[in-house]
Amino acid sequence: MDINKLETWYQENHRKLVFRKTKEPYYIWVSEIMLQQTQVDTVLPFFSRFIETFPDVFTLANADEDLLHKSVEGLGYYRRFRYMHLAAKKIVEEFNGIFPKTYKEVLSLPGVGKYTAGAIMSIAYNQPYSALDGNVIRVLSRYLNIDDDMRIEKHRKKLDLINQDIIVNATPYIYTQAMMELGATICKPKNPLCDACPLQVHCQAFANDLQSKLPVLSKLKKQKEINYITLVIRDKDQIYLYKRTEELLKNMYMYPQFESESLQQVLFDLEAQNIILEPVEHLGQYKHVFTHLIWYMDVYEVRVIQMNEQSIYEKYPYQSVKTLPMAIAHRKIKR
Ligand code: SF4
Incomplete structure (x- = not known):
């Protein structure tokens, strides 16, 4: 992969999102939890208000449950915030209020799965851990012309290993954010902007005109x-x-x-x-x-x-x- 081109593109073009201006693990964690299943534009005002109300892990750990839920009312998927509350208490009780620094410790926090742990480790600590979200799945499936059904976990795991192999040769905190940003702004689900893409030269989907066919995502069950x-x-x-x-x-x-x-x-x-x-x-x-x-x-x-x-x-x-x-x-x- 053209990692240098990708990272240079990110540094010159990325949106100046408030939670991308910091490497503070508490902020990265809060933003990644909020971004689960939720659009960036929706998250932005919530994030700023949340950080004002709960500026650190101690405030969050001691927060009144109703106040916490009121502060995220409208974001949906509220279970993530119940886990966030539990995780904050755990950080205070077991890590003396200092955000954990190893992958294993981060992964032990309630509500933190492989993706969120990878995002925190790479963005906050510049450690080479894959963070495979929907944007990254789309970029890699297209770039490498992988037509496995990405709703199936074993295929996502395979792609996660590929992403892991790539990030060890990259600058982790830039690479993770660059892939997310590329997926969100250039390699979009519909009508990707391939002419503005730093990965175009070696992109298999672009070469074979397969952008609209990838990634393969089987239909969800009817609601x-x-x-x-x-x-x-x-x-x-x-x-x-x-x-x-x-x-x-x-x-x-x-x-x-x-x-x-x-x-x-x-x-x-x-x-x-x-x-x-x-x-x-x-x-x-x-x-x-x-x-x-x-x-x-x-x-x-x-x-x-x-x-x-x-x-x-x-x-x-x-x-x-x-x-x-x-x-x-x-x-x-x-x-
Ligand atoms: S060239 Fe197009 S399809 Fe390929 S990674 Fe870039 S935006 Fe996506």
Whole structure:
């Protein structure tokens, strides 16, 4: 690979992203966790606010759980931030608050997989560890004309070893960022800008006009669809919410919702639990798309006639909906 050309291109052309201006491992870690499954433009404002609120690992380790979730509300995939919180506590307890420096230690942090460990080791510590994300997979598949299905783990592992062989001959902190940047800005999924690419001369996909065929990614399974009746339960200037315990959106606050297509059926079922509600207004139908799931929510405002105080729903001041960390699926409901 034309490593020198690639690294020179990166140094002259890369976007001046706030988390690319530092080699501070705490910042690199936070940015890499935020960038998982999330676009750079979405992450940027969150990253700056997050660093202001939690400037170091001690602040993060001691953070109130709700404040932490509120600060990332909207980014989705909240499990990563629960793990981040656990990892911060581990760094404080087991590493005296100093970010771990070896690959094995970094990989031992909750929520840190091979990719994130590779990114931290190469970007923060300039150590030759592969960080194979979707961008790097695309660039390498095209550059080397590899037509293995990259949804299959053993093929990604093979590519990871190839990337590992390349990075040992490169400047790790530049190479990792250059490959990510090239994939994001030049070797894009559609219409790659090959004429601006530093790797064009030896790129197999360019030579054989295969850019649109690579990487090979088999179709994902169809998303499961669920219909909910969602209830904005009011009791004068108070509202009932619950804090999710399910893995998806765990610890985020939600309006109570029930897998059903019938409001009457839901009200009838709740009555059996000593919860009596009276419909006030139909607030509309909402849809929220997750990676593997689509929620269709038929939303009603209802008034409390009788509430079983032993239920999982808790009463909050109406205004607290604005301040509590809420799942975006419900944040967008207009009351
Ligand atoms: S030449 Fe085109 S296809 Fe090849 S790596 Fe560069 S942008 Fe991607």
